[in-house]
Amino acid sequence: QSVLTQPPSVSAAPGQKVTISCSGSSSNIGNNYVSWYQQLPGTAPKLLIYDNNKRPSGIPDRFSGSKSGTSATLGITGLQTGDEADYYCGTWDSSLSTGPVVFGGGTKLTV
Amino acid sequence: EVQLLESGGGLVQPGGSLRLSCAASGFTFSTYAMNWVRQIPGKGLEWVSAVRGTGASTYYADSVNGRFTISRDNSKNTLYLEMNYLRAEDTALYYCAKGRGELPGHALDIWGQGTMVTVSS
DSSP states (O other), X not given: OOSBBOOSEEEOOTTOOEEEXXXXXXXXXXXXXXXXXXXXXXXXXXXXXXXXXBOOTTOOTTEEEEEETTEEEEEEXXXXXXXXXXXXXXXXXXXXXXXXXXXXXXXXXXX | OOEEEEEOOEEEOTTOOEEEEEEEESSXXXXXXXXXXXXXXXXXXXXXXXXXXXXXXXXXXXXTBTTEEEEEETTTTEEEEEEOSOXXXXXXXXXXXXXXXXXXXXXXXXXXXXXXXXXXX
């Protein structure tokens, strides 16, 4: 069971918008930056969002991130079939009961 | 081009050992923390270990602490993961990933293609 909680799956039609939630606690999301990763089938994960809401060079502005309290959200607008992938949130965790880096269980996006 | 290339995976018996390597290129290796993340095929990501850019501090997931050792050779731009007392549950694809800062805790912005470790008799 993951420290960060994500919905197992979400779906939306092409052109629509979808959001993926990531819920944690004060030891992780509440006091640290959140990052989001996209993993297309058969490939390595790719950084989409860092520091809660920043996009690396080359990531389109259709992807956005936000954080409020102990939860974070990834938003994707103008959905394309090529966006079908698994999405993971990640952050630092200062709790002694977990490793310092934690990921969510992942959310499968179907377009 | 920024690149990470893992090697060293393979089939090993339970209780055995394996050493993974990750060759980095295209960036100032010693400036950034490096991580190992694993993934059982069809399952989610599990962070395994990290080391500061200087190599001065290391960090481990509870599941591997005491069995795995992360290290780096900044003169060779290479990251290592020494895995001992391997168990069936260590079977996974192991990714090397670069952090965005010298300290662990930053986002992982570059990932290798992974190397498969299979622990089975």
